[in-house]
Amino acid sequence: MHSNSISYTDLNAMAQLKVGSKADSAENLQQVASQFESLFLNVMVKSMRDANQAFAEGNPLNTPQTRFYQDMYDSQLSVHLAEKQGMGLADVMLRQLSPEKAASAVSASTGTAAAAAERPDHSALLARRRLAVSAGWGEVTLGQNPAADKPANPAASPEPSRNWLPLRAQQAAEASPAMVAATNAKTRFDSPAEFTRAMLPMAEKAAARLGVDPHYLVAQAALETGWGKSIIRQQDGTSSHNLFGIKTHGQWQGESANVLTSEYRGGVKQQERASFRSYDSYEQSFNDYVAFLESNGRYEQALTRTADADAFFRELQQAGYATDPRYAAKVSQIARKLISEDAMAAVNTNANEGRA
Structure with a gap:
């Protein structure tokens, strides 16, 4: 200083x-x-x-x-x-x-x-870019002519331009099939950044079906798996690819993994053995998560609150999705951190083109 x-x-x-x-x-x-x-x-x-x-x-x-x-x-x-x-x-x-x-x-x-x-005066474009990031539309590139840089309305197109994807998703969306296969082969991830890059493109697709901010789905998966370091494994040691801690509930017809898990009973944390669903890929885990919520009547109220992601997860907790009394608050805290990091990255991406 x-x-x-x-x-x-x-x-x-x-x-x-x-x-x-x-x-x-x-x-x-x-x-x-x-x-x-x-x-x-x-x-x-x-x-x-x-x-x-x-x-x-x-x-x-x-x-x-x-x-x-x-x-x-x-x-x-x-x-x-x-x-x-x-x-x-x-x-x-x-x-x-x-x-x-x-x-x-x-x-x-x-x-x-x-x-x-x-x-150049980028103030108007900066305001649009921040709105885009907060709304989940993504990055707007700063150029010398703000009027020429104005993108089309993303809501008018069912498949918005990749420039409107959130910055981290834009980078991860370019992953090749080989990279996707390599991701599914992982039994753990070495860092939160690696986990987020791998999960956000899949979260985008699932979030579009639910109408919720994709950062919150990544945050929920991070909380359930410890940023991909504690993903449930099957008896043979292979990954269950279960990102959301969904149990079999006696209805699941696929593979399963029986492990010890932490549950809160009467506000007291204790260890219990439970059977969890196993998937062939992380994308299948996202798809089953959406199907599980949509097919279960107890989450009907939560699905009406997806426009407000914080309220959506409070409703999920209220409906009994998790027994941790701070489950919704933890997901929201992690999601806000991811959104802040995306906003910072969006600003820094165009630093050499002039500070906005």
């Missing part, structure tokens, strides 16, 4: 910007915009921390004291990131609040007034 860095504990730093001869200067406007961006970054970092709490149970380092100092670190980190390159939100605010002062502030920092004047 340089000597001019603002500490998040300095409550008077922003108040001092409102007095004196430079109160309405471009430099002060830049600092205010950066501070606003730091608040946004802090919310995002906090959401990422909260998502990890789903896996923090039983960790001896997960104490109130540790979280207190971690919050202090995250707050200062957000300020520092905003002072550096940030996410470009401060620049968008500068252009919207005071185009002339924004141009002069950029000129002062680069030493080239002409470069600031020629810098």
Whole structure:
């Protein structure tokens, strides 16, 4: 950190910007915009921390004291990131609040007034891109002509362009049949990133049938399998490909795996032996998950809430899908982390084409 860095504990730093001869200067406007961006970054970092709490149970380092100092670190980190390159939100605010002062502030920092004047305004396109990411449509490429870059309405086409797929799904959707076969051959995944890349294309298809955000299906599979590291195995050691912990319920006609599982009875966690469905592939697991929900009357209410993924999983839990009292909250935490990572990746993808 340089000597001019603002500490998040300095409550008077922003108040001092409102007095004196430079109160309405471009430099002060830049600092205010950066501070606003730091608040946004802090919310995002906090959401990422909260998502990890789903896996923090039983960790001896997960104490109130540790979280207190971690919050202090995250707050200062957000300020520092905003002072550096940030996410470009401060620049968008500068252009919207005071185009002339924004141009002069950029000129002062680069030493080239002409470069600031020629810098394209991507603010409108950035807003569309963020809406696309949050709606599950995907990435919009920033170019020199925002009007020319405007994509067709994805809702008007049953098969939207790949540019409208979420960024991570766009990358994974290009997997060859050989890669799909290699994925099905895996009995475990080495990292959350590897698991997400493999599952998101299949989650897209299943989510389209249910009308729910695909990130939530990946999050549910991650919670059930520990990010693909604890997938249920059959007696011969082969993978059951069961991503959603669906049991046989005495109706399943296919292969099954009988294993110990954790269930909550009366709020107390205990070990029980149960029989789970086995599939030939992970895609079959996704397909059976959708069929299982649609054919089971107890989940009828949940299927009416798919537009709100958080409400959908609360209804699933209420209907008895899982006995863990925090099941829905854990899925939501993981899903929000995945969505945040996709949004960050979407911004960083076009970093060399000019910060938006």
